[in-house]
Amino acid sequence: MKLAVIYDTKTGNTKKAAKWIVEGMKKAGDVEAKAFSLEDVDYTFVSQAKGLVLGCPVYAALMTPAMRTWLMESGMKLKVAGKLGGAFATAQFTHGGADLVIQSLLTGEIAMGMMAYSGGGAYGLPVIHLGPVGINDNLESHNKMENYRDNFRIYGERFAAKALELFPEKN
Ligand SMILES: Cc1cc2nc3c(=O)[nH]c(=O)nc-3n(C[C@H](O)[C@H](O)[C@H](O)COP(=O)(O)O)c2cc1C
Numbered sequence: 001m002k003l004a005v006i007y008d009t010k011t012g013n014t015k016k017a018a019k020w021i022v023e024g025m026k027k028a029g030d031v032e033a034k035a036f037s038l039e040d041v042d043y044t045f046v047s048q049a050k051g052l053v054l055g056c057p058v059y060a061a062l063m064t065p066a067m068r069t070w071l072m073e074s075g076m077k078l079k080v081a082g083k084l085g086g087a088f089a090t091a092q093f094t095h096g097g098a099d100l101v102i103q104s105l106l107t108g109e110i111a112m113g114m115m116a117y118s119g120g121g122a123y124g125l126p127v128i129h130l131g132p133v134g135i136n137d138n139l140e141s142h143n144k145m146e147n148y149r150d151n152f153r154i155y156g157e158r159f160a161a162k163a164l165e166l167f168p169e170k171n
Pocket of ligand 1: 015060
């Protein structure tokens, strides 16, 4: 099964998180997972994927203008209805608005006909109510992206397990 991650990034944090999600997805079973930056999406791969996870840095408590534009111009043209959709974000501040960005990415996916995934509390710890969040290394001294690596990997694995369950492939 193919699974895709599409992310926006300027300084690399969201790219790092996307890579960790892909690592987790590959742990779930027979999964070919790939991550693409907004500028470099393999649309053939994405159209064949059963699941798509979108990731975005938080800008002023909103998704980036580039992600919003991509959703409107490219995302809406993708035939993603029926796919499993997930979302994640990276931010500077613990309270900087990451959940809002994840929520609006999930809303965008639902608007395109996707089924929104979070995992919620169903799997126990780490509880990921909407999607995983990574806080960058810049200002809050107790934080660094690496602290969040396992959460992104676990999320990727859970997402892929759900996709494999929903879309069993016939041999
Ligand atoms: C223009 C701009 C606005 C930002 N606004 C927020 C914000 O509202 N809340 C927050 O927590 N972080 C904010 N950040 C920090 C980024 O979300 C954070 O550094 C993120 O990890 C960057 O992702 P990237 O390395 O993938 O580009 C902002 C950064 C920029 C450049």
